[in-house]
Amino acid sequence: MSKRGYHHGNLRQALVEAALDLIAEKGPTGFTMAEAAKRADVSAAAPYRHFAGRDDLIAEVATQGYDLFADVLDYAYDGGKPSPLAAFEAVGRAYLAFARKYPGHYMAMFESGVSVNQTTDLARAADRATRVLTRAADALSARIPADRRPPPAMFAAHINAMSHGIVELYARGKPGGRTPFTPEELLETGIGIYLRGLGLIAPD
Amino acid sequence: MSKRGYHHGNLRQALVEAALDLIAEKGPTGFTMAEAAKRADVSAAAPYRHFAGRDDLIAEVATQGYDLFADVLDYAYDGGKPSPLAAFEAVGRAYLAFARKYPGHYMAMFESGVSVNQTTDLARAADRATRVLTRAADALSARIPADRRPPPAMFAAHINAMSHGIVELYARGKPGGRTPFTPEELLETGIGIYLRGLGLIAPD
DNA sequence: TGTACATCAGTGAACGCGCGTTCACTGATGTAC
DNA sequence: TGTACATCAGTGAACGCGCGTTCACTGATGTAC
Numbered sequence: 001m002s003k004r005g006y007h008h009g010n011l012r013q014a015l016v017e018a019a020l021d022l023i024a025e026k027g028p029t030g031f032t033m034a035e036a037a038k039r040a041d042v043s044a045a046a047p048y049r050h051f052a053g054r055d056d057l058i059a060e061v062a063t064q065g066y067d068l069f070a071d072v073l074d075y076a077y078d079g080g081k082p083s084p085l086a087a088f089e090a091v092g093r094a095y096l097a098f099a100r101k102y103p104g105h106y107m108a109m110f111e112s113g114v115s116v117n118q119t120t121d122l123a124r125a126a127d128r129a130t131r132v133l134t135r136a137a138d139a140l141s142a143r144i145p146a147d148r149r150p151p152p153a154m155f156a157a158h159i160n161a162m163s164h165g166i167v168e169l170y171a172r173g174k175p176g177g178r179t180p181f182t183p184e185e186l187l188e189t190g191i192g193i194y195l196r197g198l199g200l201i202a203p204d
Numbered sequence: 205m206s207k208r209g210y211h212h213g214n215l216r217q218a219l220v221e222a223a224l225d226l227i228a229e230k231g232p233t234g235f236t237m238a239e240a241a242k243r244a245d246v247s248a249a250a251p252y253r254h255f256a257g258r259d260d261l262i263a264e265v266a267t268q269g270y271d272l273f274a275d276v277l278d279y280a281y282d283g284g285k286p287s288p289l290a291a292f293e294a295v296g297r298a299y300l301a302f303a304r305k306y307p308g309h310y311m312a313m314f315e316s317g318v319s320v321n322q323t324t325d326l327a328r329a330a331d332r333a334t335r336v337l338t339r340a341a342d343a344l345s346a347r348i349p350a351d352r353r354p355p356p357a358m359f360a361a362h363i364n365a366m367s368h369g370i371v372e373l374y375a376r377g378k379p380g381g382r383t384p385f386t387p388e389e390l391l392e393t394g395i396g397i398y399l400r401g402l403g404l405i406a407p408d
Numbered sequence: 409t410g411t412a413c414a415t416c417a418g419t420g421a422a423c424g425c426g427c428g429t430t431c432a433c434t435g436a437t438g439t440a441c
Numbered sequence: 442t443g444t445a446c447a448t449c450a451g452t453g454a455a456c457g458c459g460c461g462t463t464c465a466c467t468g469a470t471g472t473a474c
Contacts, residue, residue: 007435007436007437007449007450007451008450008451011450011451027317029233029317032426032427032428033427033428033429034426034427034428042450042451042452043451043452043453044427044428044429044452044453045429045430045431045451045452045453045454046450046451046452048428048429048430049449049450049451050450053428053429054427054428054429110372111315113231113233116382130382150393150397153383153384153385154383154385154389154390154393157370157373157374157383157385157390158366158390158393158394158397160369160373161365161366161369161370161372161373161374161390161394162362162365162366162369162394163369164368164369164372164373165364165365165366165367165368165369165370165372166361166365166369168314168365168368168369168372169361169364169365169368170361170365178320178334179357179358179361180357181357181358181361185358186358186361186362186365189354189358189362190362190365190366190398192401193354193362193398193401193402194394194397194398194401195401196400196401196402197396197397197398197399197400197401197402198397198400198401199407203403203407211416211417211418211468211469211470212417212418215417215418236459236460236461237460237461237462238459238460238461246417246418246419247418247419247420248419248420248460248461248462249418249419249420249421249462249463249464250417250418250419252461252462252463253416253417253418254417257461257462258460258461258462
């Protein structure tokens with residue numbers, strides 16, 4: 001599988017991974033082309049054989065991030081098994097787990113300032129991730145009486161927003177944190193209360 | 205009131221305002237000391253008579269942001285009138301209105317990477333803002349039967365996270381947006397469903 | 409009120425730095441015959 | 442299989458740039474007498 005061969009072998013991906021490390025360590029601002037090249041053991045000019053420039057490299061990192069994100073969420077959803085509700089809750093947990101496990105990807109996706117429309121690939125990947133979430137919301141939504149059912153896209157947006165907000169406000173390095181609760185607790189309880197509000201969980 | 209007198213008069217605040225404009229226009233990354241000085245019509249060295257450096261200026265901007273934020277939320281809360289519920293919802297709307305009206309402050313507070321512990325003033329201001337939110341949650345919380353009442357700090361964190369998530373994901377320039385809903389709609393409905401989940405609003 | 413001195417806000421020039429990017433090159437690899 | 446050529450990934454040096462910050466200065470303002 002390792003296609004080590006031509007010169008470096010696979011510099012493109014090595015640069016992506018160097019960028020991931022750098023972003024995870026110092027934030028999207030702290031990432032530089034020069035430093036990424038250095039970590040991949042090539043000269044500062046080499047990256048330009050594979051990327052049009054800094055933005056292009058970041059876009060690639062974000063694209064891989066969205067693809068991975070979609071995979072992770074989709075895996076957690078598991079086709080809606082064992083129940084739409086349980087699957088939905090698993091997706092929520094997966095959201096947080098992704099942010100924790102892949103901080104470089106997460107930051108490139110949401111904090112680098114890269115536009116989702118920078119690349120068609122990026123737009124496609126971001127769209128796929130959104131659709132996984134929407135599909136999960138959609139399936140659950142079918143269990144709500146039609147007359148008080150919010151549009152599934154709105155449903156998905158609420159969960160997306162709460163998850164993202166928890167990551168940004170409570171799951172970052174901040175020593176001591178700003179609440180006595182873990183992000184996992186916050187998301188679990190938050191989604192629980194929200195789903196109860198939709199009548200999807202019995203009121204206690 | 206205008207203490208225009210000594211040389212520039214009030215360069216410190218003029219620099220803060222130049223920074224606010226720059227951050228709102230180009231993001232926290234796009235802000236530079238040199239450009240801020242230029243906008244305030246002084247030389248590039250002048251800011252160092254008032255701030256220890258770049259981080260110090262950003263910290264001041266963020267501090268003023270948190271102070272203003274706390275004021276805005278507190279004003280919306282209005283001592284819990286006419287009812288804890290109505291006041292709480294007003295606080296939610298004020299959150300979003302703040303982010304819209306003061307993008308420079310908002311970005312300096314949440315997207316600049318400045319640590320809340322950079323300055324004691326900053327920590328104090330951030331803490332005050334958090335307490336306004338917690339107080340609103342606290343008052344509402346008293347209406348929930350004690351045995352199924354979440355800790356008010358958790359309650360506040362949920363609302364904080366959802367509000368922040370909506371701002372970050374759906375209230376930014378993104379042309380066309382990523383959902384057909386306005387941020388205001390999303391927050392209004394999201395908080396509504398959440399409060400229903402807590403039994404604070406009748407299930408329709 | 410007038411004068412002498414102290415203060416200190418803002419200046420202008422300069423610094424070292426690291427950045428993104430370009431360019432002519434070189435040498436390892438792939439390919440055609 | 443061997444050779445000649447084409448390709449192209451990576452090099453090394455250099456560029457222009459704008460950044461944050463420092464420093465000796467100057468001149469307007471404040472203050473003591």
